Amino acid sequence: MVDPERQCQMSARDDQRAATVRQRLAELLAEPEGMLPGSLTVRLLRCGKQNCACKADPPDLHGPYVQWGYSRGRRRITRWLSAEQLERYRPQVKRARRFRELVGVLDDAEIRRVERAEGWGT
Numbered sequence: 001m002v003d004p005e006r007q008c009q010m011s012a013r014d015d016q017r018a019a020t021v022r023q024r025l026a027e028l029l030a031e032p033e034g035m036l037p038g039s040l041t042v043r044l045l046r047c048g049k050q051n052c053a054c055k056a057d058p059p060d061l062h063g064p065y066v067q068w069g070y071s072r073g074r075r076r077i078t079r080w081l082s083a084e085q086l087e088r089y090r091p092q093v094k095r096a097r098r099f100r101e102l103v104g105v106l107d108d109a110e111i112r113r114v115e116r117a118e119g120w121g122t
């Protein structure tokens, strides 16, 4: 049996945490430049030419190039980004990642709240 006073403190802390996370999520949603889901990857490439330096040993690969990629289920999108596009989209990708992390934190806080309210779990 959990000490009721301790349970009350835990509850207050979770409620406070959930409120902070909800506020931060609202701020991210209100960001006018939006959020771009997916990730950025730096790639070095080999081309199709037979006698290119990228085929040498050691290889002198082409790039670096930056690729944005997004997957959901079986859907996969990838696009090459220019330096200007990278500069523009990097903060948006960062915000989208932060948003998803915070949704995970909120999930945990909400599950704890309901488990406590219903007396589920330990």
Ligand SMILES: [Zn+2]
Residues within 6 Å of the ligand: 046, 047, 048, 049, 052, 053, 054, 055, 062
């Ligand atoms: Zn090459």
